[in-house]
Amino acid sequence: MKAARVPAATITRLSLYARALERLKAEQVKVISSEKLAELCRVNPAQIRKDLAYFVEFGVRGVGYFVGELLFEIRRILGLNRTWNLAVVGLGNLGTALVTHENFLQQGYYFVAAFDVDPRKIGFKLPSGLAVSPVSEIVPLCRERKAEIGVVATPAGQAQAVVSQLAEVPIRAVLNFAPVQVEAPEGVLIENVDFTVKLDHLAYHLTGR
Amino acid sequence: MKAARVPAATITRLSLYARALERLKAEQVKVISSEKLAELCRVNPAQIRKDLAYFVEFGVRGVGYFVGELLFEIRRILGLNRTWNLAVVGLGNLGTALVTHENFLQQGYYFVAAFDVDPRKIGFKLPSGLAVSPVSEIVPLCRERKAEIGVVATPAGQAQAVVSQLAEVPIRAVLNFAPVQVEAPEGVLIENVDFTVKLDHLAYHLTGR
DNA sequence: TGGTGTGAACAACTTCACAGCG
DNA sequence: CGCTGTGAAGTTGTTCACACCA
Numbered sequence: 001m002k003a004a005r006v007p008a009a010t011i012t013r014l015s016l017y018a019r020a021l022e023r024l025k026a027e028q029v030k031v032i033s034s035e036k037l038a039e040l041c042r043v044n045p046a047q048i049r050k051d052l053a054y055f056v057e058f059g060v061r062g063v064g065y066f067v068g069e070l071l072f073e074i075r076r077i078l079g080l081n082r083t084w085n086l087a088v089v090g091l092g093n094l095g096t097a098l099v100t101h102e103n104f105l106q107q108g109y110y111f112v113a114a115f116d117v118d119p120r121k122i123g124f125k126l127p128s129g130l131a132v133s134p135v136s137e138i139v140p141l142c143r144e145r146k147a148e149i150g151v152v153a154t155p156a157g158q159a160q161a162v163v164s165q166l167a168e169v170p171i172r173a174v175l176n177f178a179p180v181q182v183e184a185p186e187g188v189l190i191e192n193v194d195f196t197v198k199l200d201h202l203a204y205h206l207t208g209r
Numbered sequence: 210m211k212a213a214r215v216p217a218a219t220i221t222r223l224s225l226y227a228r229a230l231e232r233l234k235a236e237q238v239k240v241i242s243s244e245k246l247a248e249l250c251r252v253n254p255a256q257i258r259k260d261l262a263y264f265v266e267f268g269v270r271g272v273g274y275f276v277g278e279l280l281f282e283i284r285r286i287l288g289l290n291r292t293w294n295l296a297v298v299g300l301g302n303l304g305t306a307l308v309t310h311e312n313f314l315q316q317g318y319y320f321v322a323a324f325d326v327d328p329r330k331i332g333f334k335l336p337s338g339l340a341v342s343p344v345s346e347i348v349p350l351c352r353e354r355k356a357e358i359g360v361v362a363t364p365a366g367q368a369q370a371v372v373s374q375l376a377e378v379p380i381r382a383v384l385n386f387a388p389v390q391v392e393a394p395e396g397v398l399i400e401n402v403d404f405t406v407k408l409d410h411l412a413y414h415l416t417g418r
Numbered sequence: 419t420g421g422t423g424t425g426a427a428c429a430a431c432t433t434c435a436c437a438g439c440g
Numbered sequence: 441c442g443c444t445g446t447g448a449a450g451t452t453g454t455t456c457a458c459a460c461c462a
Contacts, residue, residue, distance in 0.1 A: 011413050014409075015405070015409040044455060045455095046457095047453095047454065049423060049424085050454080052422095053423060057422095060462065061422045061423085061461045061462050062419070062421050063420080064422080078416070079413055084408075093305070093306035093307075094307075094310060096306065098303075100302045104408075109408055148415060149415070174411075189411060193402060196224070197225065199384060200220070200224040200287050201221060203288040203293055203382075204286070204287045205382055216430075219431095242444090256431095256433075258443090258446085261444095261445095262444090268444045271439075271440055272444085273442095
């Protein structure tokens with residue numbers, strides 16, 4: 001195959017495959033079949049082959065995929081063969097935890113700016129050494145530091161305004177932790193991380209009859 | 210309609226509807242049409258009517274839905290007309306932020322137990338007054354305090370073992386923040402909150418041509 | 419032989435379009 | 441008349457099944 005429109009779900013799974021392949025690589029596994037990888041990622045083997053077929057075509061029939069090669073290729077597809085600059089807005093418990101969260105760094109995501117409305121937090125040095133700036137500085141500072149992805153960890157009421165600010169930078173990708181459906185400005189992709197919704201789902205599961 | 214199997218996506222949206230309705234109720238709005246609600250939640254109006262039709266049937270033709278009544282009903286469906294006891298495992302930056310996160314409380318989710326492997330953290334009093342216990346205490350303490358939902362915020366390597374422990378309690382619902390696809394023990398529903406995956410999606414978006 | 423690549427069948431979910439009711 | 445409730449159509453994504461190749 002090749003090209004065609006790629007389902008969002010495929011991209012999500014690609015990310016899971018990459019993660020599994022990293023583990024396999026660390027374990028010195030050289031080759032893996034779609035069946036084995038499917039088991040690790042808890043998906044259907046045909047699904048993996050379909051997903052990969054959108055982009056690559058170097059599985060070896062009768063053998064499988066070369067772990068290193070496949071990992072490299074998936075990371076290239078996702079754009080993980082470089083680093084990305086993040087700007088976080090909102091340094092409450094969650095925002096602060098995110099900046100400090102080492103997984104981001106490991107994966108090549110760097111926080112280059114941090115913003116809050118609370119005057120008492122301005123100037124505060126985060127563990128990484130990054131200082132908190134006022135939200136009024138979002139546009140100039142994000143431009144100066146070349147922030148590419150926004151991370152919104154404000155209360156729900158402020159999220160929309162913050163996203164609009166970020167869009168002005170312009171920042172074209174936002175990870176939103178605020179519990180609202182924010183309107184995405186033209187050309188901006190918003191991914192919501194909404195654990196209240198997930199908790200509700202669990203409550204429903206426990207309640208459901 | 211009534212009954213039939215309800216799509217998972219419907220439950221997710223129900224949660225969004227509830228959130229929007231809460232805002233509307235606070236604003237004294239009494240009645241809302243599927244079209245208006247759809248706008249707030251950024252979904253299709255027919256979708257809302259379909260979703261609701263799985264459960265209720267009291268929209269008023271030519272008028273819409275009564276906000277208070279609909280909110281009450283959705284909350285009942287999701288199981289939010291009561292409180293839920295949570296147990297968190299892993300009190301790194303993220304786990305600690307979650308326990309302290311006020312949104313949970315507002316929505317009726319209470320942390321009743323907290324666990325970590327790090328001996329230096331055991332006995333530490335969280336801001337809520339909750340003390341950290343060793344993971345070896347998961348089963349007895351969760352039973353004693355009637356924990357119903359597990360929140361896993363450990364490193365990836367420990368998540369599977371923790372989920373198995375929780376399943377033994379038995380806890381039948383888990384919110385997993387660890388970046389792994391954990392195998393769900395029989396009867397346990399796992400919801401993953403995976404922001405690395407979402408970030409990768411954003412990176413892909415920014416890269417894609 | 420064994421596992422990929424893929425058309426075709428299938429399943430799930432979404433949107434349309436309109437009858438019917440308040 | 442306007443908006444709900446819903447069958448039917450449409451769309452999207454998943455799984456099967458097997459030809460094909462190392």
